[in-house]
Structure formats: structure tokens, C-alpha cells
Amino acid sequence: MQGPEEDAGLAGKVALISGGGAAGDGIGNGRAAAILLARAGTKVLVADRELALAQRTVEMIVAEGGTAIAASGDVTNEGDCKALVDTCVERFGRLDFLDNNVGIGSRGSVVAEKAEQYRRVMQVNVESMFLLSKYVIPAMIKTAGGGAIVNISSISALRPRGLTTYSTSKAAVIGLTRAMAVDHGRDNIRVNCICPGPMYTPMVYARGMSEAARSQRAKASVLKREGTGWDVGHAVRFLLSDHARYITGQVLVVDGGVTLQAPERESQEH
Ligand SMILES: NC(=O)c1ccc[n+]([C@@H]2O[C@H](COP(=O)([O-])OP(=O)(O)OC[C@H]3O[C@@H](n4cnc5c(N)ncnc54)[C@H](O)[C@@H]3O)[C@@H](O)[C@H]2O)c1
Numbered sequence: 001m002q003g004p005e006e007d008a009g010l011a012g013k014v015a016l017i018s019g020g021g022a023a024g025d026g027i028g029n030g031r032a033a034a035i036l037l038a039r040a041g042t043k044v045l046v047a048d049r050e051l052a053l054a055q056r057t058v059e060m061i062v063a064e065g066g067t068a069i070a071a072s073g074d075v076t077n078e079g080d081c082k083a084l085v086d087t088c089v090e091r092f093g094r095l096d097f098l099d100n101n102v103g104i105g106s107r108g109s110v111v112a113e114k115a116e117q118y119r120r121v122m123q124v125n126v127e128s129m130f131l132l133s134k135y136v137i138p139a140m141i142k143t144a145g146g147g148a149i150v151n152i153s154s155i156s157a158l159r160p161r162g163l164t165t166y167s168t169s170k171a172a173v174i175g176l177t178r179a180m181a182v183d184h185g186r187d188n189i190r191v192n193c194i195c196p197g198p199m200y201t202p203m204v205y206a207r208g209m210s211e212a213a214r215s216q217r218a219k220a221s222v223l224k225r226e227g228t229g230w231d232v233g234h235a236v237r238f239l240l241s242d243h244a245r246y247i248t249g250q251v252l253v254v255d256g257g258v259t260l261q262a263p264e265r266e267s268q269e270h
Pocket residue numbers: 018019020021022023027028029030047048049050053073074075076101102103104105124128152153154155195196197198199200201202203204229
């Protein structure tokens with residue numbers, strides 16, 4: 001019997017990945033999703049504020065025989081969001097998938113955080129997803145008769161730990177996901193969200209991370225290890241694929257069980 005498990009519905013489709021670059025040859029969450037989608041036959045527009053980083057992702061995909069193009073764009077800028085969508089449709093003729101991946105970190109309480117930084121984090125982590133979706137959704141409807149979107153949140157939205165503005169922004173991403181899923185189900189567009197835990201990506205190690213900090217991150221997981229961009233990339237590819245065709249408005253936690261643990265209890269037991 002021919003079932004949907006025979007075909008993930010990714011080949012020949014077109015994806016736009018925001019923040020699909022990564023420093024050096026590092027594997028960020030967006031770069032991993034771009035490479036994995038390309039391996040399944042999806043054509044990918046890799047968008048990044050830093051063109052060279054997006055170009056490196058494209059080189060990696062092309063070296064494996066995949067199809068991808070790089071485009072520079074700051075997704076906090078509405079004109080750039082529109083231009084990215086236009087480029088995607090002009091170059092590939094359609095748009096089926098969006099990985100809303102851009103996000104920046106921030107540390108501190110409401111007392112410690114500057115209001116200006118709060119506004120910047122909300123703009124980069126939430127408004128960017130609103131703006132890009134505003135142009136992507138009509139293009140999906142027009143060129144593909146529907147599609148699928150993944151918004152990247154964080155376990156900080158579910159279990160805040162001293163990253164107050166970041167946690168607030170990532171909780172807003174969950175709200176945005178659920179609202180978009182309700183609004184656009186009738187357009188044959190599914191919208192889901194991923195909450196990554198501690199993934200070892202360029203965003204994390206570019207700021208410098210000691211071995212002690214890494215081992216603490218690993219210990220927070222019930223699997224006793226950090227994740228990588230690939231773990232998020234596989235989850236993105238699943239949620240965009242037809243294997244997830246009846247899943248919408250959901251939050252998929254990819255954290256090695258970090259959110260299952262209460263660190264204070266763990267320290268009592270060991
Ligand atoms: N790494 C983790 O442990 C972790 C955990 C939870 C959630 N996340 C989330 O995953 C997502 C990706 O994280 P990552 O660790 O792969 O990051 P990364 O920094 O390695 O990659 C993100 C890319 O986004 C680009 N970018 C930043 N601002 C941009 C903008 N305004 N417009 C266009 N491009 C922009 C950067 O140039 C970079 O290439 C983020 O939303 C982050 O909050 C990461």
C-alpha cells in the first residue's frame with residue numbers, strides 16, 4: 001500500500017531559511033536544516049544578514065550535489081523580508097517552507113537589562129518572524145497552494161533561567177506559532193515551533209565557552225550530553241515534511257530531556 005511514509009514530500013519543494021549561515025564551518029541550527037532539506041531534494045534559499053556565512057552554507061550544499069542560493073538580508077527590516085521572498089519566487093518559481101530561525105541571546109533580569117536591549121531582542125527574535133511570515137504566507141498560497149513553517153523558540157521559554165528578555169521573546173514565539181497555525185490552517189499552511197535546549201552551535205561557542213560550562217550543559221540533560229545543530233535540523237525537516245502533515249500549532253522540545261530535570265534535586269542525589 002502506498003502511504004505517505006513512502007514520500008516525505010520534500011523533493012522538488014522550495015525552502016527559505018532565515019539565519020541559515022553560521023560562523024566558519026560550524027553547524028548552526030539553520031545551516032543544519034538547510035543541508036538536511038537539500039539532501040532530501042528541497043531547493044533552499046539561505047538568507048543571512050552576513051552574506052559570506054550564507055554563501056558558505058550554499059557551498060556545503062552544492063558540494064553534496066544539492067541546490068541552494070545565498071541571499072543577504074536583515075530580517076528585522078521589512079523591505080529585506082519582502083525582497084528575500086521575491087528572490088526565492090523569482091529564482092525557484094515557488095515557496096513551500098519557511099524555517100524562521102534567526103535569534104539572538106540576552107542575559108539578565110528586568111532590573112539588569114537595558115530597555116534598549118529588551119527592544120532589540122524582541123525585534124530580532126519575534127518581530128523578524130512576524131515580518132518574514134507576512135510576505136512568505138501569501139507567496140506560499142499563490143505559488144504552492146499552501147506550505148509549512150517552523151519557528152525556532154527555546155527551552156528558555158518553558159523554563160527560564162536568568163535570561164529574562166530572551167525567555168520572554170521565545171515565549172512570544174510560541175504564542176505567535178499557535179496563532180499563526182489557527183489563522184492559516186484554512187490556507188493549507190501548518191505552523192509549528194521547536195524549543196531547542198543546549199545545542200553546541202557557533203552562536204554558543206563564538207562567545208567563548210569553557211570546558212566546565214560545557215560539561216555543566218551536558219549534565220543538565222538526562223542523556224548527559226549537549227545537542228548539536230543537526231538535532232534541531234532533523235526536527236525542522238520532520239515538521240516541514242509530509243510525515244508531519246497532521247501536526248500544527250505544536251511545540252517540539254529538542255533538549256535531551258533538560259526540561260525534565262530539576263537541578264537542585266539532582267545535586268541532592270549525587
Ligand atoms: N544554540 C543553542 O543552544 C540554542 C538553544 C535554543 C534556541 N536556539 C535558537 O536557535 C536559533 C539559531 O541559533 P544558532 O545557535 O544556530 O545561531 P547562530 O548564531 O549559529 O546562527 C544564526 C545566524 O543568524 C544570523 N542572523 C542574526 N541576526 C540576523 C538578522 N537580523 N537577519 C538575518 N540573519 C541574522 C547570523 O548571522 C547567524 O549566521 C536562534 O533562534 C536561537 O535563539 C539556539
